[in-house]
Structures are given as C-alpha cells and as structure tokens.
Amino acid sequence: MNPYLKLLGIGLLATFHSAVGIAQSSGDPAKGKEIVAKTCVACHGVDGNGPVPNFPKLAGTDAGYLLKQLREFKNKRRTSEVMEPIAGALSADEMADAAAFFASQKPAPGTVKDPSLLDAGKKLWTDGNPTSGVPACAGCHGDRGQGDERYPRLAGQYSEYTQDQLGQFKSGKRKNDKRQMQAVADRMSEQEIKAVAEYIANLP
Amino acid sequence: MNHLSRFAIPLIVTLLAPAVLAEVEQQPRAPGIETKGYVWNKPDEEKARALKHKADPLKGKAAYKGCQGCHKPDASGRPDDDYPQLAGQHASVLIKQMVDVRAGRRDNPKMHPFVGDWVVSAEDVADIAVYLNSLPTPTNNGKGDGKNLALGKKLYEKDCVGCHGDNGEGDEGKFYPMVTGQHYRYLLRESRQIRDGVRRNAYPKMVTVIKKYSDADLEAVSDYMSRLLPAKAAAK
Numbered sequence: 009m010n011p012y013l014k015l016l017g018i019g020l021l022a023t024f025h026s027a028v029g030i031a032q033s034s035g036d037p038a039k040g041k042e043i044v045a046k047t048c049v050a051c052h053g054v055d056g057n058g059p060v061p062n063f064p065k066l067a068g069t070d071a072g073y074l075l076k077q078l079r080e081f082k083n084k085r086r087t088s089e090v091m092e093p094i095a096g097a098l099s100a101d102e103m104a105d106a107a108a109f110f111a112s113q114k115p116a117p118g119t120v121k122d123p124s125l126l127d128a129g130k131k132l133w134t135d136g137n138p139t140s141g142v143p144a145c146a147g148c149h150g151d152r153g154q155g156d157e158r159y160p161r162l163a164g165q166y167s168e169y170t171q172d173q174l175g176q177f178k179s180g181k182r183k184n185d186k187r188q189m190q191a192v193a194d195r196m197s198e199q200e201i202k203a204v205a206e207y208i209a210n211l212p
Numbered sequence: 213m214n215h216l217s218r219f220a221i222p223l224i225v226t227l228l229a230p231a232v233l234a235e236v237e238q239q240p241r242a243p244g245i246e247t248k249g250y251v252w253n254k255p256d257e258e259k260a261r262a263l264k265h266k267a268d269p270l271k272g273k274a275a276y277k278g279c280q281g282c283h284k285p286d287a288s289g290r291p292d293d294d295y296p297q298l299a300g301q302h303a304s305v306l307i308k309q310m311v312d313v314r315a316g317r318r319d320n321p322k323m324h325p326f327v328g329d330w331v332v333s334a335e336d337v338a339d340i341a342v343y344l345n346s347l348p349t350p351t352n353n354g355k356g357d358g359k360n361l362a363l364g365k366k367l368y369e370k371d372c373v374g375c376h377g378d379n380g381e382g383d384e385g386k387f388y389p390m391v392t393g394q395h396y397r398y399l400l401r402e403s404r405q406i407r408d409g410v411r412r413n414a415y416p417k418m419v420t421v422i423k424k425y426s427d428a429d430l431e432a433v434s435d436y437m438s439r440l441l442p443a444k445a446a447a448k
Binding site (some may be wrong): 071092100105138139141143144146147148158159177178179183186187188190191194 | 290
C-alpha cells in the first residue's frame, strides 16, 4: 500500500474516532422502547434478548457502544447487509433512544453447547496466549465480560455471534475497532475462537 | 476451455478474494544503534509532547485498560514470558520506551498494534506513564536459579551500579531504567539483546560495558538484579 495513502487513512480514522468519542449518548429509553417494539423486535426481541443466535443480544450493553455501532452501520464503517438499511432509516435521536433502551434491559443468561471447551476458553479469557501474543480478553472487556463504552459487554452472548464477529475481525470485514480486535483475532486459532466463544456464553 | 484454465480461474478468484484484509500492519522500522551517527534519546516531537504534558493518572488508569491483557491489571507482567513488570518504573523511561516502539526504534511487533497512535495519543502515553509510576513495585517477581549470585553481585557493583543504582533504582532524570522488581527472564533477555545489538534503542555507553559479557555473566548479573529490593525494603 502507498505509505501516504496509509497515513491519510490513519489520520482519517483518528479524526473519525475522536469525533465519536465526544458524541452525546444520552437517549430516552421510553421512546426507545417504542422504536424497538416497532422495528427491532423481530430479531433482537422486546428487551434485547432475541431468541436467534445470529442476532446479537443487546440487553445491558453500554449505550455509548450501541450508539457507536448504529452510527457506523448507517455510515457503512461497519458493514452488515441486514443492519445498514435499518440503521440508515433511523434519525440520530432515534438511535440514541434505542441504544438507551437496550442498555437499560436485563441481560438473559447464555447457553453452553460444548462444556468440554470451557477450560480452554477460560484460560484464554483470563490469561491470553503469551506465545502468539493474544492478550487476555478480561483486560479490555472486564473480568466478567461486563464491558464499558469502549470495550463492549460480551457476557452471555450467543457463541455463534461471537464466533462470527471474531471471524469478521480476523478477515478485516469489521474494522471499526481501532484495530485492537483485528490484531487480537488475527492471532487466534479456530480452536481458540470456538473455546472462548463458549466461555463467553457461560459468563453470567 | 482446457483443464488448466478451469483450475486457474478459481485460483485467481481465491488470490483476489481477500480484497478486505485485517488492518494488522507491520511495525515501522526507524534507524537505531546499527546506524552510523546514532544518537541515544535524541529529542523528538512526540516525546517532547508527552514529557511536557501535565499528566493525569486517572486518565492514565483508564487508558491502561488496553494494556492489562498482557501486562496484567497490577502491571506486574509475567515471570514466565517476556512481558515486563511496569509498576513503579520511572515515567520518563516509560515514555521514552513507548515512543521508541511507536517510532520503530525498538522492535516489539507483539505489542505494537495496541500502542499505536490510533489507540493512544502522546498525551495518553504520558498519562499512562504517570499512573504506572504511582503503582507499588511487587517483589514477588521471577528470579533466577540463585547459583551464581556472588559473581552477579561482583559484576553488578563493578559495571552497572553507576547507572542503575545501589538498589536498582535507575535515574528518572537521566532516563535510566529502574531494574528493581523486574523479572529475571526479561532482564536476561534485554541484557542479551543490548549486548548483541538487537535492542536498537540501547545506550551505547552501556553496550561498551556489557559487550564483553559471556552468557553465564549475563545470567549471573540478571539473577542478582532480579533480587534487588526497593531502598525502603532493603533497609529493614
């Protein structure tokens, strides 16, 4: 790649992220509830605990993180055939309202399918893999995967969705992460991805 | 269409397919000690910005989140691998090392994606440095086998104490690292890399001293250093 282009790209990224960093994320959960009941319920459920493993659980996830994702679906920094048009149709206020509503909901516990992977998953979660340079997930996402505005909540998430996102970071399809998750996923084996996804599903 | 082209088409498609690639790039490489005219700790714009920033340890604590997956929440690193202990290190040293890694004067491809300026600004670097400096240095760091401590002490007191200090305290004003509480494995690795010219941001005066060391000397002196105690604890 042309080094100047790359520099320009980095500059743009930095500008973009700092713009997002100072953005308002205080929406109205009551208005959000109506939007969700009308537009999001089919996939994410009435309360952000949708029943289908390909559609991420959103309940209890930080509103600032959710808002950032919606904005980035809208401006196509994060790509998804399904979510781009849905977010594209929302106004800035509606996004903030929906994000505030999902953030205020109680997350439902996840389900483990292959308990034999939990030990390996736990090791990666708490200790990383120093040989390949995978940092412990707990370092950024929190001991219990509770997350914050910068590093999303993962606890109880469907393992299918977690695996899909790790694959997207690994391949570079998803790039809205300040390159941190792309580096993390790039260093993970398929087996590690499966194991840590099970462990995440098991986090309360 | 012959057989070859039937194979060739999927092959080309496969080769072209990763049009999107993860933005995981190589660390840049800047000239270091292997270059003629190398000046250690040369002033540079980013370092100047970090050093003069009025640092805020609370902001540093928040920014340090992105580091603790490797360096651990208490910044004690790993005795079993090459992740150094950072707690209590001089802020000046932390800033210089971070800036060197970002610029590519010190090679650290494992860490580089997490410390670039797309993640932390020069000001964040200073905030993190002040926060880390405020943490207590653990003394349960990894040690060597203890077999050659007499030799280690002799070498340290002859060749190293002048810069790294009686208690391994280093010198904040001169950018000399504190080595107290550092893991044996890391000390040995860095000593070897400095001797062999692999750590490219090294101090030439130190290289002159350590150049003549055998591997056994390095093991002995690293083991001795890993047992140095902070001045207060040593006085007890």
